[in-house]
Amino acid sequence: MTEPEIYLIDGSAYIYRAYHAIRPLTNAHGLPTHAVYGFTTILRRLIRERQPRYLAVAYDSRGPVFRHQFYNAYKANRPPMPDDLAAQIPYIHKMVAAHRILHLQQDDQEADDLIASVTDKMVAKGCRVVIVSGDKDLLQLVNDRVSLWDPMNDRTMDQEAVQKKYGLDPAQLLDYFALTGDSSDNIPGVPGIGPKTAQKLISEYHSLEALYGAVEAMKPARIQGLLQQHRSMAFLSRDLVRLNHKAAVPGDIEQYRLETPDQTRLQPLLTELEFHSLLKEYEPVNKIDTSRFYLVQNRDDLAALGKRLCGLDVLAVDTETDSLDPRGAHLVGLSLGTKDGEAWYIPCGHRNENGTLVAAQPTLADLGEVLRPVLEDPDSIKVGHNLKFDLAVLAAPQNGGIRLNGPLHDTMVGAWLLAPDRRTYKLDDLCREFNLCLTTFAEVTGGDKRGDAFCRVELMAAKEYSCEDVFAALHLYHQQLPRLTELQLLPLLRDVEGPLIPVLAAMEYTGILVDADKLAALAAEFGERLEGFEQKIYQVAGETFNINSPKQLGELLFEKLGLPKGRKTKTGWSTDVKVLESLSLTHELPALILQYRNLAKLKSTYVDRLAELRDPLSSRIHTSFNQCGTATGRLSSSSPNLQNIPIRTEEGRRIRSAFIAAPGWQLLAADYSQIDLRVLAHYSQDQALLEAFLAGQDIHRRTAAEIFMVSPQLLTSEMRRVAKTINFGIVYGMSSFGLASQLHVSRKEAQTFIDRYFAHFSGIKEFMEKIVSQARKDGFVTTLLGRRRPLPDIASTNRVQREFAERMAINTPIQGTAADIIKLAMLRVHQELSRRQLQARLLLQIHDELVLEVPKQELDEVSTLLKTHMEGAMNLRVPLVVHLSQGQSLDKE
Numbered sequence: 001m002t003e004p005e006i007y008l009i010d011g012s013a014y015i016y017r018a019y020h021a022i023r024p025l026t027n028a029h030g031l032p033t034h035a036v037y038g039f040t041t042i043l044r045r046l047i048r049e050r051q052p053r054y055l056a057v058a059y060d061s062r063g064p065v066f067r068h069q070f071y072n073a074y075k076a077n078r079p080p081m082p083d084d085l086a087a088q089i090p091y092i093h094k095m096v097a098a099h100r101i102l103h104l105q106q107d108d109q110e111a112d113d114l115i116a117s118v119t120d121k122m123v124a125k126g127c128r129v130v131i132v133s134g135d136k137d138l139l140q141l142v143n144d145r146v147s148l149w150d151p152m153n154d155r156t157m158d159q160e161a162v163q164k165k166y167g168l169d170p171a172q173l174l175d176y177f178a179l180t181g182d183s184s185d186n187i188p189g190v191p192g193i194g195p196k197t198a199q200k201l202i203s204e205y206h207s208l209e210a211l212y213g214a215v216e217a218m219k220p221a222r223i224q225g226l227l228q229q230h231r232s233m234a235f236l237s238r239d240l241v242r243l244n245h246k247a248a249v250p251g252d253i254e255q256y257r258l259e260t261p262d263q264t265r266l267q268p269l270l271t272e273l274e275f276h277s278l279l280k281e282y283e284p285v286n287k288i289d290t291s292r293f294y295l296v297q298n299r300d301d302l303a304a305l306g307k308r309l310c311g312l313d314v315l316a317v318d319t320e321t322d323s324l325d326p327r328g329a330h331l332v333g334l335s336l337g338t339k340d341g342e343a344w345y346i347p348c349g350h351r352n353e354n355g356t357l358v359a360a361q362p363t364l365a366d367l368g369e370v371l372r373p374v375l376e377d378p379d380s381i382k383v384g385h386n387l388k389f390d391l392a393v394l395a396a397p398q399n400g401g402i403r404l405n406g407p408l409h410d411t412m413v414g415a416w417l418l419a420p421d422r423r424t425y426k427l428d429d430l431c432r433e434f435n436l437c438l439t440t441f442a443e444v445t446g447g448d449k450r451g452d453a454f455c456r457v458e459l460m461a462a463k464e465y466s467c468e469d470v471f472a473a474l475h476l477y478h479q480q481l482p483r484l485t486e487l488q489l490l491p492l493l494r495d496v497e498g499p500l501i502p503v504l505a506a507m508e509y510t511g512i513l514v515d516a517d518k519l520a521a522l523a524a525e526f527g528e529r530l531e532g533f534e535q536k537i538y539q540v541a542g543e544t545f546n547i548n549s550p551k552q553l554g555e556l557l558f559e560k561l562g563l564p565k566g567r568k569t570k571t572g573w574s575t576d577v578k579v580l581e582s583l584s585l586t587h588e589l590p591a592l593i594l595q596y597r598n599l600a601k602l603k604s605t606y607v608d609r610l611a612e613l614r615d616p617l618s619s620r621i622h623t624s625f626n627q628c629g630t631a632t633g634r635l636s637s638s639s640p641n642l643q644n645i646p647i648r649t650e651e652g653r654r655i656r657s658a659f660i661a662a663p664g665w666q667l668l669a670a671d672y673s674q675i676d677l678r679v680l681a682h683y684s685q686d687q688a689l690l691e692a693f694l695a696g697q698d699i700h701r702r703t704a705a706e707i708f709m710v711s712p713q714l715l716t717s718e719m720r721r722v723a724k725t726i727n728f729g730i731v732y733g734m735s736s737f738g739l740a741s742q743l744h745v746s747r748k749e750a751q752t753f754i755d756r757y758f759a760h761f762s763g764i765k766e767f768m769e770k771i772v773s774q775a776r777k778d779g780f781v782t783t784l785l786g787r788r789r790p791l792p793d794i795a796s797t798n799r800v801q802r803e804f805a806e807r808m809a810i811n812t813p814i815q816g817t818a819a820d821i822i823k824l825a826m827l828r829v830h831q832e833l834s835r836r837q838l839q840a841r842l843l844l845q846i847h848d849e850l851v852l853e854v855p856k857q858e859l860d861e862v863s864t865l866l867k868t869h870m871e872g873a874m875n876l877r878v879p880l881v882v883h884l885s886q887g888q889s890l891d892k893e
Contacts, residue, residue: 006054006122006256007046010133012111014042015092017134017152019085024801027274028419030779030792032084036091036273042151043099044278046132047258049151054127054256056102056118058111059093066108067240074240077186084797091273098266100259102250109247112137116243119146121251137177137241142170167199175208178238187240188233192226208234271433276424279432287437289341293467295459296346297360299370305336305344306370314339314477315374316383316470317404319390320462322349322452326392327509327622331364331399332455333462334371337383337470339478345463346371351455358459368400376405383409383477385427385469388627392505408498411476416628417489417497418480420789425628431472434479438472439465488786496785496823497627503830503842504625504635511620512843512853515889518658519611526603526651533596540589547596550575563587578741585744599651606655609640621659625845632812633787633819635845642846657891665853666886668840670866672848673881674699675818676731682784682876683771683813686763693878700724706760707753726757730764731814733807768810775809783816784874821874822848828869838862851890859886 018038025034046052067074096103104114115138119129123145131138134150139162142148148157162170179198181189193201201223205211212231218224227234250256270279296302309315316337321329330349337343347361362370375382375394384390387410394402412425428438444465445453454462484490538544541561545552554573557563563583575593583590613621621640629636637643646652661667677699681689692702704723705712722743729739740750758765772794775781780790789812793805826845829852833840840862844851850870854862863884870882 003126003128004054004122004253005052005128005130006056006118006253007050007052007130007132008115008118009043009046009055009057010111010115010131010135010138011039011057011092011096012060013133013135014039014152015085015089018042019082019088021152024084024793024796024798026792027272028421028790028792030790030795031091031273032088032796033091033273033275035085035088036095037275039092040095040275040278043095043101044281045151047099050130052130052258054253055258056104056256057096058104058114058118060110061105061107063107065110065113066244067110071236071240073186075185078184082797091269094265094269097262098269099261102256104249106247106249109244113244113247114249116141116245117247117249118256120245121249122253125251125253127253136173137182137243139166139170140173140177140241140243168202172202172206174238174242175206175211176202177241178208178234181237182241185240187237188230189237190226190230190234193223197223208238267435271435274422276429276432280429288468288471290464290467292342293463293471294342294344295463296344296362297459299362299366302346302362302366302370305346306374309336309338309371309374310377312338312374312380314381314383314474316343316474316477317375317387317390318384318466318469318473319393320454320466321393322455324451326389326505327396329393329396329399330455331367331393333466334367335463335466335470336371336374337467337474339474341471341474343467343470345459345466347459347462349455350457350459350462353456361459364400368402372400372402376403378405381407381409383411383470383473385411385473385476387412388501388505388508391502392509395505395509404502407494408501409477409480409493410498410501410627411473411480413497413501413627414476414480414484414493417493417787418483418487420628420631420633420787427469427472427476430476434475436472436475438468441465487788489788492785492787496820496827499827500627500823503826504627506830507842507844508622508624510841510843510853511615511618511622512851512890513618513620513660513662514610514614515658515660516611516614516619519607519614522654522658523603523607523611526599526607530596530599530603533592533599537589537592537596540592547593553593557583557590561587561589563590598649602646602651602655606640606645610655610658613640623844630819631789632816633783633823634815635819635823642844645846653891657889659890661853661888665855666859666888667843667890668852668854668859668862668866668884668886669890670850670852670870670882670884672818672822672870673883675821675848675880676814677727678876678878678880679784679814679817679821680731680764680767681878683817684761684763684767685877686761686767688761689764690878700727703727703757703760707756709756722753726753730754730757731811733768733810771813772806772809775805781809781812783813783820785817785820787816787820789816817874818848821880822850822870825870825873826850828873829866832865832869833862836861836865854886 015035019035022034022038024032025037026032093103104118106114112135115131119131119141122129129146131141131146131148132151133148134152138148139157142157142159142162144159159170162168162173166173166176168176176198179190179193179201180195181187201211205214212227215224215227218227296305318335319331320333320335322332323329332349333345333347335343335345346367348364348367350358350361352358382404387404387408391404393399394404411430415422415425415430428440431438444457444461448456457465484493534547537547541556545556547553551572553575557575558573563586577594580590580594584594610621615622623637623642624639626636626638645655647656659667678693681693692699700720700723701712701715703726704715704719707723707726708715708719725742726739729742736747736751736754739754740747743750771781775791775794779792779794780788782788789808791805791809793801794809796802796805822845826842829850830842838858838861840852840854840858842850843853850866852862852866867882867884871880873880
């Protein structure tokens with residue numbers, strides 16, 4: 001019969017190890033969570049890998065222990081528990097309880113003592129014991145039935161391993177530790193006796209008593225003197241290290257039996273802590289009730305459904321397609337849900353393996369004819385998750401050109417507004433936090449990897465899968481609505497983010513024309529220039545090497561060339577941009593490497609990628625605008641990312657010149673002038689900044705005159721460049737260190753510039769101090785439209801985390817308000833173009849710039865319209881100013 005095996009976790013030790021091993025984490029409400037996460041990971045690894053039948057976690061006493069009674073200085077040099085760790089201890093205890101693991105804690109005792117006491121009882125009953133710890137003191141307990149396992153380095157210590165490491169039997173370690181002491185616990189030991197000497201003495205004499213019985217004749221004299229002088233300390237240290245084997249602990253092994261986790265406690269706990277990755281590993285308790293999901297298979301039932309859905313206040317919508325590209329996707333089916341929990345799936349494009357349409361499903365024409373009035377109803381709220389996709393699919397000509405109308409509540413956008421720093425906004429992940437389990441796409445398609453896999457899903461399975469999505473979206477909608485209202489975010493969703501969805505969908509559908517010949521020419525030219533850089537680099541280096549290998553480059557720069565300021569990482573020498581920029585001041589090679597890298601990135605990221613993404617029929621690029629991509633509210637774009645094309649370099653401008661207008665049209669670009677600084681002027685009410693903008697002055701020249709203390713007539717372009725760097729650096733909370741790095745000046749000189757800046761613009765400094773102070777009280781900051789960004793690290797004890805949060809407190813209201821302004825401008829421009837029935841259309845939003853494609857005959861009207869609505873998007877204390885440029889390409893130079 002197999003001997004029972006029990007695992008005993010040194011909980012207190014792993015709490016601290018997890019706290020220090022993982023970078024600080026917090027949930028959306030500012031609760032520190034990294035120690036809980038690390039501890040839970042260790043716990044789950046043990047359960048997964050070792051599958052223990054019996055398990056307990058031991059913790060230290062909350063107060064002093066019996067060792068303090070005979071040595072007040074025990075552990076006296078340990079700092080108090082950090083506040084952000086103390087806040088996590090109750091959650092660790094809850095986590096252990098939710099996993100139904102026995103919790104051991106006793107006044108006056110440490111975790112080690114409880115583990116020793118359980119070990120004795122269980123060994124006496126014929127059990128094997130595995131102590132889960134990295135604490136060397138517990139090695140005293142190791143014997144032929146007791147081992148120690150440290151999961152953090154996956155090391156097991158049995159009798160043989162202890163003998164190999166210490167040269168002693170586990171039973172001799174108590175006397176060995178008495179001699180060596182332990183500085184972390186303030187156990188003195190015998191000063192001057194190190195591990196090697198202690199091992200030799202205990203190996204020879206076996207115990208402290210025998211050692212001191214022979215001390216009078218011991219040599220050398222130095223060791224004899226140390227032992228005699230500190231005899232009392234040696235025996236005191238042994239008493240401190242000795243484990244108590246008589247603590248009151250359960251003696252029945254069945255009390256240690258590991259049960260299955262308590263889902264009703266575990267799910268809410270993981271949700272509160274926002275451990276999304278761990279939530280995925282637990283099956284939610286509540287599978288969605290599908291009894292009120294219906295399959296619509298003929299025109300009569302479809303007509304009846306259309307009548308039933310007319311005039312509803314709220315309707316959830318989800319599309320199923322044969323592609324993830326909404327422009328070319330064909331509608332396979334449509335699910336609709338109502339707030340009373342009913343949902344319907346209307347299939348229209350399901351096919352057999354041979355490609356023929358499945359019988360017993362309405363036609364696409366029937367679907368469009370019957371449901372168009374419902375979907376285009378301007379009064380009913382349409383709810384969905386990632387509605388931009390559904391809207392674009394329904395609007396596509398091949399799917400009937402249905403316009404999804406009415407107020408749009410996208411639950412993905414709602415989740416983003418409530419928690420803009422979340423890692424994921426997927427429907428499955430959001431629902432899991434509300435204890436709802438959705439069928440996955442892989443499950444419903446049986447793992448079919450083909451792009452059109454869904455059209456071959458059996459109708460009943462498709463019904464349940466798709467109806468789950470509208471049910472889940474409605475569930476999120478009802479969860480989000482009161483929270484959005486409470487945080488005053490509902491107007492932002494209803495008036496800005498919701499109406500923006502069809503605008504972005506239209507921009508994506510239109511795309512922007514690219515000159516294929518120019519891209520090909522640029523690819524060839526950039527390729528030749530890269531080859532030239534390679535040869536130049538090899539010439540300067542004096543050898544050939546892999547330029548793209550950080551390891552080889554680091555060895556060349558710092559070991560062979562002996563350049564200064566090298567910084568080693570775990571994987572070798574650092575050759576990041578900052579290092580190379582610094583080295584460029586003293587050697588030609590790093591500068592050449594930077595130029596090579598920049599050109600290679602432009603070629604691969606833009607020139608080559610644009611050619612790949614260009615639609616071969618229309619020659620247009622269709623980027624995807626990500627509404628939930630940033631915490632500040634700014635849009636981002638992907639496939640390709642058009643936000644990061646450099647506009648101040650020759651190569652960047654040449655890439656922009658490949659974006660062109662159609663024949664007979666022009667590209668019209670409208671760029672906000674210094675919008676971040678104008679928002680800063682509004683917030684800070686700094687008189688000097690307000691006066692400069694109201695007078696139409698060049699703010700960078702004005703700043704340069706102040707920080708360089710010269711007349712405006714004596715300013716140089718370099719002085720203005722420095723001032724510009726400072727102006728925008730201040731908005732981003734740049735420190736003197738950061739400014740010095742950007743300007744390549746000393747930190748002292750950079751601080752002088754900053755001091756002069758704040759001396760002149762004193763209102764800005766006051767604003768920055770006030771907003772950081774308010775953020776500490778509130779835990780968040782807002783934009784002028786009420787967009788909210790939580791700052792859980794604003795009161796962190798970790799200086800780096802806290803200072804980063806402070807910079808975000810300053811930057812987010814400014815950058816976020818600028819994002820709000822350009823979104824308002826997009827809405828107004830789009831609406832006005834539609835109202836006037838103009839052909840001009842919005843194509844791109846890049847940073848503070850809107851790009852339109854305009855028929856030449858509409859240029860004058862659209863230019864006026866564009867400038868008017870952009871400059872009037874929001875009333876600030878200073879005017880918004882827009883600069884227009886037009887041409888056949890996007891390059892303004």
